[in-house]
Amino acid sequence: MKVLDPRGFGLVCALAAITVGLVVAGCGSQIQGTANPNQSDLAAYKSDAASSSAAATSSKRAAAQAKAISDNCGQFPTTTGVGVSKYNEFVDAHDKNAPDYVAKRDLAASTLEDAATKVETGVSAATGVLPDELAAKFTDYVTAARGLAAETRRMVYTAPVDPLNVASRRVNDARNAVRDACPKR
DSSP states (O other), X not given: OOSSXXXXXXXXXXXXXXXXXXXXXXXXXXXXXXXXOOHHHHHHHHHXXXXXXXXXXXXXXXHHHHXXXXXXXXXXXXXXXXXHHHHHHHHHHHHTTOTTHHHHHHXXXXXXXXXXXXXXXXXXXXXXXXXXXXXXXXXXXXXXXXXXXXXXXXXXXTSXXXXXXXXXXXXXXXXXXXXXXXXXX
């Protein structure tokens, strides 16, 4: 066998590597005991992992809250605005003793109830995510809108308007409170 022959040279290198490996393995000694992690490194790792997990959870919660606020506050002016418009049409018809007074009264009442239901549905869908203070303001609007719808249905030409006016002020106050609490667009 020639040493410079590529196959021979490879064989010599392989034998040399095996020999060195056997010598090193034979000289090594086994360490007795059980492998344990460094406790301070382990504690630091666990702390980092926990804070990373908490940050991810907090970030998800903040994103869900932002979406709930945006969804509810975004639809509020449009949803409640229709009720206000129909109510104002009813008031005009009442003040003018218009022939379509009853139809406008009933439409205003049902539109106010629909708006209350839509707002309530949005708040219910965001339970646990929507900030409590904002959810309370939406709920106040729902209560006020239903109260105004009830007073609107009771209205006849000879009925006193004070209960209707009080209910209307409650709706306006509740709408303004929600608008003030919602982020500006």
